[in-house]
Amino acid sequence: MEIISFLKELLTLENLLEILEEYKSFGPIPGFLLVVLEAFLPFLPLIVIVMANAAAFGLWVGFLISWTGAVVGAVIVYICVTKLKKYRWVQKLLKKEKVRKMMSWIERHGFGPIFFLLCFPFTPSFLINVVSGLSKIKFYQFFLALIAGKMVMIFTISYIGYDLISFIRAPIKTITALTIMFVLWYIGKKVELRLQLSADK
Template identity: 40%
Template sequence: MKDWFTIANLENLIEQYHLLGPIFGVFLTALEAFIPILPLVVIVVANVNAYGIVIGVAISWIGAVVGAYGLFLVSRKFGKHPKLQRFVLNKRVQTLIKWVDMKGLAPILVLLCFPFSPAVIINIVAGLSNIRKYYYLIALLIGKFVMIVVTGGLGYDLRAILTDPIKLTLVIIGIFLLWIIGKWVENKLNKRVERDLRAVSKESHS
């Protein structure tokens, strides 16, 4: 395993990825929106190393927006299907839907800027809420662009990163900080959701 994990083999893997074409890069990034176990950071890094920073970011951005907006539209269209009501009527999901309807796009836009935010839940809840399609598309375009530019910038030039311990350390620290900040923002928003809805509930009963 260690013998295979060399810079030459990684560069060969990137070259094979490149030969699959940009459509594959778009497809793989879009697929991640529906299958969150796929590593989005790895896919974005592969795109920028295979096609260059500009084209790689563009490919990843298009794929991420298409996938996320597709899941949003699917949730909106089939959210009222009887077989999905068990999920839709879940207390946690209903709480998030109500809060999104109250607060609008601002908190969602913040979460979309981080690669480790719960993107699947965000897209589904947004689809079940009353957010207008056009406004959510704008939020996706902005949030995903910020997230992919930062992620792609950290992982660009794989050879330079893997051969320079300082750069490798900085990239690892950068990705770790993104994860920490993303989780911190997510936790803060979760607490705000509960606080705001408790306040609304008290007002409605007073």
């Protein structure tokens, strides 16, 4: 717990920008690796890392670094989990009711719920990656939902992080970003509800 607290205190926006500046000779590699690492260590502040990449490398380059890192990290987690399915302790986990329900829900609905859940920065993406790997969902379904959902989420955070000061000084930008996120959330909930009703029928 002390290590987690230490890392959270260390990985502030200011500290990350200093780290990226210090290791700028390595180019985008440190920023990329931090995002990949977050896929395995979900307690790391993804939002702060993405904002730091955008502030350090610019909106589009920072976005591409973070987006690529998030996709690569999630795919590695997914593949690792699929390889662990055969082990007995994993099979015990699969028998738990909550896990089975979540897996069944993802298997029935496929692309839709994974995409919408991954659109939002506060969604436990590590859990989604793990459950997707344990389920019978096809890799291409998971991958398409992953790249699309992470694109929306990473770009939204990058857009804010690229010029954070202007967001503080210009409330209209903040309101616009929050409105977009709310609309995406609302649409996602509506689609999930329709999918759920269809499945129940």
